[in-house]
Amino acid sequence: MHLDFSPEDLAFQQEVRTFIAENYPADLRGKQDEGDELSKEDFLSWHKVLAKKGWIAPAWPVEYGGTGWTATQKYIWSEETARADCIRLMPFGLSMVGPVIYTFGTPEQKAKFLPGILSGDVWWCQGYSEPGSGSDLASLRTKAVLDGNEYVVNGQKTWTTMAQHADWGFFLVRTNPDAKQQEGISFLLVDMKTPGITVRPIITLGGEHEVNEVWLEDVRVPVENRIYEENKGWTCAKFLLAHERTGIAGVAASKRGIEKVKTIARTELDGDKPLLANAFFKRKIAELEMDLTALEYTELRSLAGESAGKGPGPESSLLKIKGSEIQQRLTELTLEAVGHYGAPYFRGFGEGDNAHPIGPDYAHRAAPTYFNTRKTTIYGGSNEIQRNIIAKMVLGL
């Protein structure tokens, strides 16, 4: 047991740094740093660079397009991309439905869907939550009735992130209304251009259009787009949720976030000294670094367990709880640090607008980001649901 990088690891680290320096799209530099809203084109331009290099899916098995990196190399990759503030790609294809397809899909399904996820040509969204089924996801009511070789789907999904841009969606639907809740659900892949699908925006507190309502009226889905067996969709759903939770810790990004807060606190004045000299503010930063370090090493221990053959289990709920809390505390500290200039609402520049926004650059999106980040303890199974999972699956209560 040790923390050292081998000469090969150090060479890899250098290779990654050089690659990012030479290939990260110039117009994206600093964009995430300012907390700017990112467009689909932004995500795609970085996605395409990585896809071309073959580095788009480090977590995938090599046979499906993974990189074959060691755990240490994956760690280096996430550290280096966060350090360079590379934008974080959308998880729906790469981290969610991709692993479900290569784990549960037929050879035909793998051949049809995995290449588009890797290339970025196909964008995915997630049809899980419904207006009446949030934390109690298994109570979902969107139903799919088999009619010949097609399912006819009717119902409503909500909180569907990026549905306005998605080409395909993966949906949990009820195929057996008479079975026990979890045993009547199937996992369907749905072409978002199918007639009968309506996407309506939901605007969140920071002014963003990230999430949507998705209405499905007599949407016909070929039966070959069902992943795994009929009424076994909950198995895929649980698998996906456990995968989602590990990535959700966001350690490397939060490390960078702390450095950003420190920079702001060295710039902002409190009396005749920097804010960072304020003992109370400084203590909050130290406590955040402490908790982030504890999270980082918990994740490293968990990854070591995974590479020893243990898949991401229910203990990944721990990573979700602490990771999301830390992300929120970061945005809270940033908002506190910018002081008065947290208040002006900057909507971004209009066409040909050369007016300078109010206040320092780092303040523009402090409040919207704070508001937006309240989502992290709610999505992916709220932190209360994660505690239920720990209580039942880990502690046997």
Place this chain on the structure above:
Amino acid sequence: MDFSYTETQDMLRDTLARFLADTYDFETRKKMLTRPEGRDPGIWRALATELGILGAPFAEEHGGLGGGALENMIMMEELGKVIAIEPYLQTVVIGGGALKHSGGARADAVIPEIIAGNAVIAFAYAEPQGRYDLANVRTSAKADGAGYVLSGHKAVVYAAPWATHLLVTARTGGSSREREGVELFLIDATLPGIVRRDYPTVDGFQASEVYFENVAIPGDALVPGGIGLIELLVDEATVAVCGEACGVSRKLLDGTLDYTKQRKQFGQPIGKFQVLQHRMADMFVEVEQIASMALMGTLKLDTPAAERKAAVSLAKAKVSRSLNFVGQNAIQTHGGIGITVELAIGHYFKRGTMIENQFGSADFHLGRFEDLTLAD
């Protein structure tokens, strides 16, 4: 980077765990505390001779098993699981650490005695006015011919009543809080002029106030390294108690889980209540983070001093906070029975509570971390 234990390390853990399961159940431990020495010296002897594992962190040339800080962490975690009253921290981690780092004839002579179970070392570093500042030392070592004369008062010296040797910090020069002039001495615990006032501690140990009344010590008692070495030893000891905290906190959680699965109120086991389930889920989260931080601190021990200190302080601050949470909630969840001496849980709580402030509270360590890394 590698997070797996070697086979030898797994074996060390299993060997010790099996031995302690047989010899250190709660009732037996309770009886040990009532003996005149406040412990069963046969256990220490068995660890040395029967199991041969007191040499875990020592080099093979000294008769050790060739391990290091990780082996100490493993030992401390297992000792923590039974809240063992054994001077492993004082003798092997701190005393042994001082000998390993300084080397030479003294190490050649004393390390084999530690491994054989003959030498017990107590670490006399704290002083009544000093809190956790290692340079806040008034005990003096005045040069006198070829040797020194020790004078002063050392506070709460754990394991001193059992010790064959004392590892003492004392000032050979400089003013009372200066780093310069603080030195380390390894001396015979029975030298004339050493006066002890012995007492039990709340967590089951034996400790002493130690008074040095013009104690003449030989010149070769000085262990070279000064304050830098003392800081290193205390950092090593700090992560060792983080390892112990890992064992203690796991048992606090396990005990609470067992209890809430049995204890019935309102017609069902109280572990069925969501408010308690979530609290225990939070305890689990804290226990895992204690384990992570103990490991992080241990793995960072061989980095440069500034990085090492910052890492150790982050580890101890988190461990103290988490241990506080786990311990207090273990007692609360047990209800009234938790505050009696009848159940083991309260005794784990007592040791855990002492670990919180041992070698520095959470606030002390956050302050040290800030001084090292958060300059404005």
